[in-house]
Amino acid sequence: MRIQAERLSYSYQAGSSFSAYALKDVTLTIEEGEFFGIIGHTGSGKSTFVQHLNALIKLPTADKKFKPKKPKKGQPAPVYPSLVIGKYDLGDKKTNFKELRSKVGIVFQYPEYQLFAESVYDDVAFGLKNFRSELSEEEKTVLVRDAISAVGLDYESVKDASPFDLSGGQKRRVAIAGVIVTRPEILILDEPAAGLDPLGKKEIMELLHSLHRDWCKTVIIVSHDMDEISENCTRAAVFSHGELKFVLPPSELFLHDEELKALDLDIPVTAKVRLALKAKGIDVQTDFTEEDFAEKVLAYYKGVRA
Amino acid sequence: MKAVEFENVSFSYQREDDENRKFAVKNVNLSVEEGEFVAVLGHNGSGKSTLARLANALLQAQEGKIIVMGMDVSDPAMQFEVRKNVGIVFQNPDNQTVASIVEDDIAFGPENIGVPREEIGRRIEKALSDVGMTQYRDRMTSALSGGQKQRVAIAGVLAINPKVMILDESTAMLDPKGRREIMQVVKRLNREEGMTILLITHFMEEALLADRAIVMNRGEIVMQGTPDEIFERHEELETYNLTLPGIGALCKKLQDGGMPVPYVLTPEELAEEIAKCVFRQNG
Numbered sequence: 001m002r003i004q005a006e007r008l009s010y011s012y013q014a015g016s017s018f019s020a021y022a023l024k025d026v027t028l029t030i031e032e033g034e035f036f037g038i039i040g041h042t043g044s045g046k047s048t049f050v051q052h053l054n055a056l057i058k059l060p061t062a063d064k065k066f067k068p069k070k071p072k073k074g075q076p077a078p079v080y081p082s083l084v085i086g087k088y089d090l091g092d093k094k095t096n097f098k099e100l101r102s103k104v105g106i107v108f109q110y111p112e113y114q115l116f117a118e119s120v121y122d123d124v125a126f127g128l129k130n131f132r133s134e135l136s137e138e139e140k141t142v143l144v145r146d147a148i149s150a151v152g153l154d155y156e157s158v159k160d161a162s163p164f165d166l167s168g169g170q171k172r173r174v175a176i177a178g179v180i181v182t183r184p185e186i187l188i189l190d191e192p193a194a195g196l197d198p199l200g201k202k203e204i205m206e207l208l209h210s211l212h213r214d215w216c217k218t219v220i221i222v223s224h225d226m227d228e229i230s231e232n233c234t235r236a237a238v239f240s241h242g243e244l245k246f247v248l249p250p251s252e253l254f255l256h257d258e259e260l261k262a263l264d265l266d267i268p269v270t271a272k273v274r275l276a277l278k279a280k281g282i283d284v285q286t287d288f289t290e291e292d293f294a295e296k297v298l299a300y301y302k303g304v305r306a
Numbered sequence: 307m308k309a310v311e312f313e314n315v316s317f318s319y320q321r322e323d324d325e326n327r328k329f330a331v332k333n334v335n336l337s338v339e340e341g342e343f344v345a346v347l348g349h350n351g352s353g354k355s356t357l358a359r360l361a362n363a364l365l366q367a368q369e370g371k372i373i374v375m376g377m378d379v380s381d382p383a384m385q386f387e388v389r390k391n392v393g394i395v396f397q398n399p400d401n402q403t404v405a406s407i408v409e410d411d412i413a414f415g416p417e418n419i420g421v422p423r424e425e426i427g428r429r430i431e432k433a434l435s436d437v438g439m440t441q442y443r444d445r446m447t448s449a450l451s452g453g454q455k456q457r458v459a460i461a462g463v464l465a466i467n468p469k470v471m472i473l474d475e476s477t478a479m480l481d482p483k484g485r486r487e488i489m490q491v492v493k494r495l496n497r498e499e500g501m502t503i504l505l506i507t508h509f510m511e512e513a514l515l516a517d518r519a520i521v522m523n524r525g526e527i528v529m530q531g532t533p534d535e536i537f538e539r540h541e542e543l544e545t546y547n548l549t550l551p552g553i554g555a556l557c558k559k560l561q562d563g564g565m566p567v568p569y570v571l572t573p574e575e576l577a578e579e580i581a582k583c584v585f586r587q588n589g
Contacts, residue, residue: 169350199547
């Protein structure tokens, strides 16, 4: 499913004197199959954007009471924000939002704090109870088993355990299993590696790539960690003060180092070293992944030697 | 004077008669001088948080002895005094907020230990200015950012006038900006106010600010030294599941590719070393 957002705007407490844009005129297309990154500060609008994607925030035109305003004479008809994901038009009140939500899964920040059931099995199966109530118990068991295995846990040994007895990394995996169990086509994760140690981070990113390969066509991560973005994403969008500033592949995005710094955002380590080298007269072209950067530096070094 | 002293300390979360009992902290010897800044590194589950809880008598060691500012923490009569001297800032800012207004939140600690009213006012003022939050005194705690909440949590600890502050992964849930804010406050408290700091973290770059770093693995202290010394032993660090983030990995890749760069910690240093290699080649 392709995500097409056009002129997406949103303000909290609209109409009151506190009204402020959380999202302003955002037009963005995310293709099926991407491993997409969303970057931005706290308050940049990235969460508001993500919440639109599974209709946690509905478009004004999807409101039951919505009636299009009649344009005043001599003025153009008002243009409303639009958001289309695959066959679902999120601006249409007749859209089956429940079905959409089972197709677009969101894993929130620190999802392990949202575990609640008595057993890992019940926790993971909860989504099915809501979205796929027509399934028999046997069918549900198959789906739950597959989801738990997909996140790299051993089904037999964890299914009856209390989620609270698991380690932090395992809890996070259970929480992810609880979202992918409905077989979403798009999986969105808010800061999936936050709070993990370096090894845990590496493991979680490997898990996301394996899910991207075998489970969900599109993966979208929201992250502060520019190294994570440069190492993993096909493209990334940068939000600031509700506006979309860039949508580029990392290899091009991090060439805009000055602009990113002006937005108070960081750049990957590789970009920092590249800049410092440039100041010394050594120009290295790289896509900013560690692998490629090291390769290019070595090639430069060997070129000089030859 | 020694601020914190651990002598052969062991602790297990399991019962003593459990045959498969595992130790979260095992045979730890550690001595922290007053005014010292010590970083404790270790992957998740290495025992570093248990160490923090032992130092402030939230947990009691089953073996060994812990002395804090000259007081034995196992003595029930001293535990109140120990906690006045050792403040802990935890990981999740939302779990440490007790009041809805910033100044009430900071007052909670001193009120509990019976500090007179006027004195509480003075302490709040001092604590807020120490963490750079003076203008937020009347704000709702719920409307603060994560970094600001953590600074309020630190102010709440400061208001008790502790001698030792333990930060137990206090920056792990913050964004890079919030993390920088906290580290600046901690650094200033140590350098200017002489506060003893025990910084528990898995962000290797934060440990750079410390006078000394110790590495924990499976409950034991496995490495000790200045941060530079520790980072130089990167191969050993990797066996404890601790990797140098980004920059260290780059150094390794370049070394593996036959470029003689040493291990460095900042992008600027690495660029410097690469330039040296390149220009040396140039003649």
